[in-house]
Amino acid sequence: MSMQRWRWSLLMVVFTASSPELVSGSPSEEAPAGEAAFARVCAACHGANGEGDQAPPIVPLVYMEDQVAVVVRGGQGEMPPIPKAALSDAELTAIVAYLSKRTNE
Template sequence: MIRSLFRHASMTAFALCLLVSGCAGEPSESGRSRLAVQGDEEPASAERGAEHYASHCARCHGADGAGTVVYERSIQKAKGFTDLVQKGHGGLAALPIFTDNLLESIEMHLAVVESAPELAVPEKARKLYERHCIACHGPQGLGGSLAPITITGHPAIASIVRNGEGAMPPIPASTLSDADLDLIQRYLLSIR
């Protein structure tokens, strides 16, 4: 539920940022506003898709479309990619502001991009988790003396660790650096 709400909020915020940042919209046949992109009359190409993917999509979906902490599922070979973006799916907000031409370019880019190799989570990450987390959250983050970690793929984990929430005490950067916190989060994703 929290993940679904966060995804919806993230996608809505993303769409609002695009609109507020001065993206001029032009109505499509359906009357929806679309992102007006200079040179949109250019034929769709993977190169053009790579440029726009990096600007508009990579933050949430990863450089290769394989997913990130914000959106864990791969969109590399998503069936009905254009419909997914324009209409939304599974609780994700629709982003109907992209033209069909631009979406075709992004889809072409995703078809040729290779997945990044699986990054090995260093042993240090496991040891950090054991030192700072295992006593309350158990060996798999599924619960121990307190509660399961239910937000392992959620960016708010850093905020909860730093500020505390419920029975979770705040852990300052002087105790656990941002780099170490990132390692712990990667470790949690690797064991699930």
């Protein structure tokens, strides 16, 4: 991934994390925390349902929360690291729970 594309991706993550009300298609306030956080931070690349789009599919979720945290916080391949300012540890936990539930449906 080029440096410019990486910076743009990180900027989009931080922007949407700080201004979720500006992103069209954001889940309502009624949505579970994991679903809302996933839609805000992950769906742009991994697809609305985690089926993959610009990034690989992440449903079914086959990783443990600590493994997901390593990739999310450190980045991997073309995925930039996502800082706690853009996605809190509680939101990350909620996303893993949401994806695990979707995997088991």
